[in-house]
Amino acid sequence: MKITQNPELGRYMTFELSKEKPVHGWFWYKEGYAPELVEWALKTEQETAGRRPEAVLDPFCGVGTTLLTAKELGIASAGVDASTLAAFVSRAKTDDYDNADIESALAFLQKKLDYRSAERLDWPFELFSTKAAFPKRNHTEILALREAIENEEGRARNLLLLALLSILPQSSIILKDGGVLKIDKSKRALPAREIFKRKVKRMARELVGRPQGHVPRVFLGDARALDIGGGEVDLVMTSPPYLNNIDYSKIYGLELSLLAMSKAEAEEVRMRAIRSFIGRRMDVGEMPPEVGDAGLRIPIVGTYFKDMESCITEMFRVLSPGGAAYVNVSNSVIHETHVIVDEVFAQMAERIGFAETEIVVGAERIADVRPQKVKTRESVVIMRK
Numbered sequence: 001m002k003i004t005q006n007p008e009l010g011r012y013m014t015f016e017l018s019k020e021k022p023v024h025g026w027f028w029y030k031e032g033y034a035p036e037l038v039e040w041a042l043k044t045e046q047e048t049a050g051r052r053p054e055a056v057l058d059p060f061c062g063v064g065t066t067l068l069t070a071k072e073l074g075i076a077s078a079g080v081d082a083s084t085l086a087a088f089v090s091r092a093k094t095d096d097y098d099n100a101d102i103e104s105a106l107a108f109l110q111k112k113l114d115y116r117s118a119e120r121l122d123w124p125f126e127l128f129s130t131k132a133a134f135p136k137r138n139h140t141e142i143l144a145l146r147e148a149i150e151n152e153e154g155r156a157r158n159l160l161l162l163a164l165l166s167i168l169p170q171s172s173i174i175l176k177d178g179g180v181l182k183i184d185k186s187k188r189a190l191p192a193r194e195i196f197k198r199k200v201k202r203m204a205r206e207l208v209g210r211p212q213g214h215v216p217r218v219f220l221g222d223a224r225a226l227d228i229g230g231g232e233v234d235l236v237m238t239s240p241p242y243l244n245n246i247d248y249s250k251i252y253g254l255e256l257s258l259l260a261m262s263k264a265e266a267e268e269v270r271m272r273a274i275r276s277f278i279g280r281r282m283d284v285g286e287m288p289p290e291v292g293d294a295g296l297r298i299p300i301v302g303t304y305f306k307d308m309e310s311c312i313t314e315m316f317r318v319l320s321p322g323g324a325a326y327v328n329v330s331n332s333v334i335h336e337t338h339v340i341v342d343e344v345f346a347q348m349a350e351r352i353g354f355a356e357t358e359i360v361v362g363a364e365r366i367a368d369v370r371p372q373k374v375k376t377r378e379s380v381v382i383m384r385k
C-alpha cells in the first residue's frame, strides 16, 4: 500500500463544483462529487495502464456524476444504486432527449393544474406529515404538479418529475441537518410553482446541443451483489456511503416518497443499503480481519466493513485484468474513535486479490478525538487488479 498526496483533488470531492455545471447541477446531492474527479481517474488510468477505459462502472452511482461524465466523453458506463431516487435521477440526467421531449416539457408549464383534486391526495411519508414541511400553498401546488406529471408520457415526464423533486428543499421549511430532517419555522420557503418553472426552463436550455449516445445502464440494486458479468469493466469510479451514521432514505425521504408515492419504499431502500447507519440488521457474523477491535466495540464499524468487503470483492470480480477501482472515501471519527477507513479498504483489497493499492490523499482536517486531536483525511483508494 502506497500513500501519496494530491491536494488538488480535495476540491473535487464535494458537490460544490457540480452545482453550476449543465445537467450535473440539476439535483443537489450533498454526498456527490465533481466530474473533475472522474476526469482525473480516467486520465490517470490512461497514463498508467496505457489505454483509455472503455467500460466504466459506478456501483454507488448516486445522482450519476460518473455516468454523466462518461457519457460526455463518449465512454460506455453502468451504474447501480440502492435508492430508487438516486437511480431515477441518474437515469433522467443521462438519457438522450430530442427537441420534441424538450418542447413537451416546456408546453407542460402552460397547463392548468387541478388544485381541488390535489388537496384530496395523500402524500405518504414515514417521518411526519408532509403538510408540516411546506407552506399550504406550496404543498397543494407540489401535489397538483405531481398529479399532472403522472399523466405525461415519455421522456418529458422524467424531466418534469426530476424538476419537481429537485425543488423540494427550497420550497419547504425543512433543514437537512447532518443525518436528520428538521422543521424550521423561520425558514423562508420559495414559491413552488415559480421555482419549478424556472427549473424546467434551465433544464430545457441546458439540453440544447448536448452530446447524445452512450446512455448508461442504470440498475436499482445492491453493490454487494452486482448483476454484471466477470471481467466486463475497465474502471470502477465510485464513492460509497461514508461511515457517518447517515441514512440516505431519511435525509432524502421527502423526495423519495414523492417519487414513489409510497411509505414502504424507504424501508426497501434501507434493506439494500450498506449498513453505515444504525438500523435493525446489526448482526455481523465473521468480521473482516483488517477491522480490529473497533468493529467489536462499535456495531456500525463492524457492519460497514463487512458490507464493504462484499462490495470490494464484487469490484474485483467485474474488473478486467489490469483494470482498477477508484474509491473516494473519508476516514471517520465515530464514538471518539478514529477509524482509518482508507487503509482498511486497501488492506482488504490486497487480501481479496488486487495486485496493488494506493491511497491518494485529497484533503486533510483536524478532528477532536478526546482527549487528543487527530488529523483525518479524505482520499481516493486505487485498487489495481
Ligand SMILES: C[S@@+](CC[C@H](N)C(=O)[O-])C[C@H]1O[C@@H](n2cnc3c(N)ncnc32)[C@H](O)[C@@H]1O
Pocket (backbone or CB within 6 Å): 029, 031, 032, 033, 034, 059, 060, 061, 062, 063, 064, 065, 066, 080, 081, 082, 083, 086, 221, 222, 223, 224, 238, 239, 240, 241, 242, 248, 272, 273, 274
Ligand atoms: C456517496 S453517495 C454517491 C454519490 C455519487 N458519487 C455522486 O456524485 O452522485 C453513495 C450512494 O450509495 C448508495 N448506496 C448505499 N448502499 C448501497 C448499496 N448496497 N448498493 C448500491 N448503492 C448503495 C446511496 O443510495 C448513495 O446514493
